[in-house]
Amino acid sequence: MTALREVAAHIPPTVPLEALSERLGLTTLQTRIFRRLHGLERIAVGDGESWGEMLLAAASGLRALGPAAERVRYVIAGRTIGFAVPRDQQPLAEVAEKLGLTGAVTFSVTELACASGLFAVDLAGRLLEADGDPDALALVFSGEKAFTPSIQHAPETTIMGEAVAACLVGADGASDRVLSYATSTHGEFYREQDDPAVAVAFREIYPGLVADIATEAVREAGLGWDEIQLILPHNVNKVSWVQVAKLLGLPLDRIYLDLVPVYGHCFSADPFLNYLAARDAGRLTPGRPYLMVTAGLGAVASAMVLCH
Template identity: 25%
Template sequence: MYIHTITSLVAANLTALPALAEKYAWGERNTKIFGRFHRMESASLFEREALPDLIMRLLQQFKAECDPVLFGRIGYVAWAHSLNCPSPFDLVPVLASDLRTFLGRPELEFFSVSQASCASALVGLKFLNAKLTAAHARQDDVCGLLITGEKCFHETVQYVDQNGYFGEAFCATLLSVNPSPGTLRVGAVHVQQLAAYGTRTRSTDRESENAYDHAFIPTMLETVHTALQYAGRRPQELRTLIPYHISPPTFDRIADGAGFARDIIYRRHLYELGHCFCSDAFLNLKSLLAHRDNAIAVHPILAVASGIAGTFAAMVLELNNEDET
């Protein structure tokens, strides 16, 4: 499977750390942790725009950036989000109707993926890969559209004590089984779960949290190694690690444990956007491709994600060359 286009929607004016501290009333201790230890600076927030409006705004921009031929072939749309409650395709039928009209395909199929929390985007990627592979076997030349991101709906999910805070940024990613020059080839996607923590979104205790913290790094490293194995790559071959925007020091530990250099961690947005739910990987991928120096190798690329309820995911990507089309 190949990634052809990534369109991102980020707030034009980022909300600075002091304003976030006042908004969330998280106290001086957390401000020091976020500012001095994590070096976090700001977050992307859309204070006044509603979620359905933001999705349509994203898609208008996506249409302008997408190959018109591929745009006309979109047959599947998956929206990956972290929270279980917001589901515009189910609860706002007019959005589904508007999207069918916008894409010009009345037979369009919609899916919402949320069961893996902030790792849901990579689960959605695997799901769309299965749908597109099956369509290709039927000689149905269709593309998939993965929408990621949501709003900070509720105070209890707006920041994670001492580890990070949430932002609002959205991505629309076009997927196909057919390559073209400059696309990203998805070499492997691996997802695994710690089922014992499936209740963390509704109930937890200190003993469980401590156990989760101890299991986190070993499980993420296992997920990374398995994804690399599926892709036929060694850790030393990686040229870029795409993090998600929670606890930046965590990725130094992942690098050390997995056996690749810390300097391949892509940090351009790590401190300024906040953790944008399922969008982090795609926001960073778009930025990496837009700002890369052609003289410097950027792939193979490893992107990782984890969900609060114990889902861990990793994918390996490589840039497609013209002679591979």
């Protein structure tokens, strides 16, 4: 059974939302709406840091990685954006080499937008299980650079932050075991970024898609909502999670939203950033299940139930 053996993150300094308004072409009214309605106050911005440097910094926080370097079989990046660097650059492979992971297969997964991080964890577990070596591990990265204004600003939805999470994944383990993984793709919304009418339609059905995939993951884990201690969401905004909570019939405090005003929406890294913050705040109890859930443009919704 797939397990998160250890999670670490690199989070650059944050800036007030207003500091990005000119860069993103936001009006005063748009900025005020993002702050007051969507709950975005500060955004993590890694100016001066490359994606490779952020990956290396996140992995350096994994205490178990150094002693276990020879056991790492895969280095996987779950990417929201399909292109990261020019074709002649290989930052992921360079990071693996610097970490001493010379025997690992290194690759990225894309096309699931901000749901790529959860998919990468599930894929890592399945690859490790198929290999049959109980000691083998995978290093999974999520999060990336928002290197253009059009990538950093999702109109009427969110502002992207820059942070990277690193997960050491095993085929099994005693803690943070994956109990279920559910995902669904809704290709009718693939033109969301290009067609305003499609974007509006997606925003209207979005809370239902998220609620449905979350419910499916809980059901596949053989659990009920009363057994799920906490939901660790992607930090797209607060208003959408208010709607999801209503559809699920759950109080809003069952959804961990503390980081929405702190870092912004850090691509597919959000659930793992929330995991670290919730764990350190004592919001996760050993032996209790919790849910990670995320959705991406295009549109993909994914959820994963784990036991702390």
